Amino acid sequence: MNRPPRFALLCTALLVASLAAPLAAARPPPRPLCDGCGDSFAETAAGHGVDLSVERSTATVRIHRNGSATWVVRNRVVESEATARLRGNATLRESIADRAMWDTELRSSNVSEVGVVTARYREAGFAERSVGGTLRSGAFTEGYGYRNLAGLGADELTVVAPDGMRVGWSTPGATVSNDGRRMRLTEFTDAHEGRFVTFVPEDGAFGAALSPLAVAEKLGPITALNVGVFVGLPTAFFATLVGGVAGAVSWLSTRKGRFERVENYAGVGLVAVGVLAAAHPLFPVTVLGIGGFDAPVFGIGVGLAAVGVTLSTTAVRERATFRTVLAGAALATCLAAAAAIGGAALFGAHGVTTALLSSLPFVVPAFALLPAGYAVGRGNRRLGIATLAFALPVMSWSPLTAPVAGMALLLVLLAGVYAVAIALLGAPLLLVGASLASGGRDGGAPPSEPRDDSTAAS
Known part of the structure; x- marks a missing residue:
């Protein structure tokens, strides 16, 4: 009497597993929010035959009114033969920098005398325009940004609002400057993930209401x-x-x-x-x-x-x-x-x-x-x-x-x-x-x- 129900449960489990397996396989590999920073940058360099160690990494993301963003990533590399190679071989340096930061366009790179590798990127779709001139970014969510986020990548990441705008909603765990122009993160875990970041007009009379309206516009139909x-x-x-x-x-x-x-x-x-x-x-x-x-x-x-x-x-x-x-x-x-x-x-x-x-x-x-x-x-x-x-x-x-x-x-x-x-x-x-x-x-x-x-x- 017990065999048919158990057989049905087993068949159901196998069917669910067969459906879940391709979905799991299709999930992209985990990567940090700033994948051109820190250990991620060092791993990419190792893939190009350059063995280096990053002491400290910072990233500044400056948002523009059209929703694009300019990333400035700075990796302080321990002085070694690898640093000299990057300083003297622009082609190798740009190849590593370009491969390290996905979904962006490399604009320039250089290595300072003190061993700081600086790379500038442009990301066309960091944010999108919404109601009342608000900008809404899903970059800090797995649902609307990258699908498999794994940490911050950088020791410190700063997001700068466009001229004439301020941070409306920030991601959990972030520190917002007194003037509302900058949002600073030093870690990014599951506790910080999952919220849209918004930028509202600096002198707007309805600034407090624009952020929830912008998010509702995105989430309502979905x-x-x-x-x-x-x-x-x-x-x-x-x-x-x-x-x-x-x-x-x-x-x-x-x-x-x-x-x-x-x-x-x-x-x-x-x-x-x-x-x-x-x-x-x-x-x-x-x-x-x-x-x-x-x-x-x-x-x-x-x-x-x-x-x-x-x-x-x-x-x-x-x-x-x-x-x-x-x-x-x-x-x-x-x-x-x-x-x-x-x-x-x-x-x-x-x-x-x-x-x-x-x-x-x-x-x-x-x-x-x-x-x-x-x-x-x-x-x-x-x-x-x-x-x-x-x-x-x-x-x-x-x-x-x-x-x-x-x-x-x-x-x-x-x-x-x-x-x-x-x-x-x-x-x-x-x-x-x-x-x-x-x-x-x-x-x-x-x-x-x-x-x-x-x-x-x-």
Whole structure:
């Protein structure tokens, strides 16, 4: 009985791996923000047969009003035979400088008497014009700049605003001068990455509002597209699946009456399923544990068992209303989340991690199918509760503001697999909720609608 599900999971894992492999291979090699600075410059020189060591490296990026930038890179090289070669061989020096700094045009290079190699570059598209004469640069982001940034490269990098302009938004960790004309960075890590840099008119009356408007102009269309692709499509798929299950449950109610058997054995059945899920990490062979799912599965099991114990009491089932079922589902979700966090200490080698916390919202849609089933049992086929509960965690997981065209297929596939899993695993809760509606009170139930099995669930 266990072999088909595990075989399906294995096939899914292989499919995901096959899609992810070419994407990973297509990712460009890591390089610093200033790849003509420091160790990166020394590595390029070594590739040309010049062995040198850089003591200190600085870069000044002067922005122009048309969005282009002039880079002045200074590498202080330890005096050696290599320094003399660079000073005396302009062709070799320019070849190294040109190769070291990608996506720019080398304008000139020289070596001073004290061993400072200075190279000047022009970058045509460092920034782009936006609303109100603002300039917006994505050079400090992986999403809109270089795709695989790895550090600053230089010991110090200074960005100078165009004449008549000042820095609006700076990158995290940067120091902005008192007059707002210069932005200075001495390191660049993941904590500093991810924010657009803007330059606004120096004497503008609405300078504070121009930066968010400029960024919104860039991100707005991309966010709308990503929401539609990464959230809208999987959510519509999930709504269709659950709508089909709800239609089957609705048809069953007309053929089998009041779900007497489901109602009487709902508590015992959910307790059994919950115990199996909670005990899953203790199994000798665990498939779900590969991706670190042991703690969330344990939490869901505890939540299901708690719901089952509660529904084992006849008086609870008879007094069920839409509000009490909704409140019970919310409490079960919170209990599942708390149990997952507690279970992380038992099953997770790394304890409570960001990955675990980010996975907790994905337990919500399963328990949301309980009140959704109650609504179905009352003749209301609108499944907005379950659909919203599915859409919110998917939205929190989706890259809403990043241009990730290459990852679209993989992400949508993963969300689709998640939709199928929740629809299948949550079907019993939907059925139990409908059985509670058949025997519970009318008070607090959503407005009933005449049953029309031909009406599609939204």
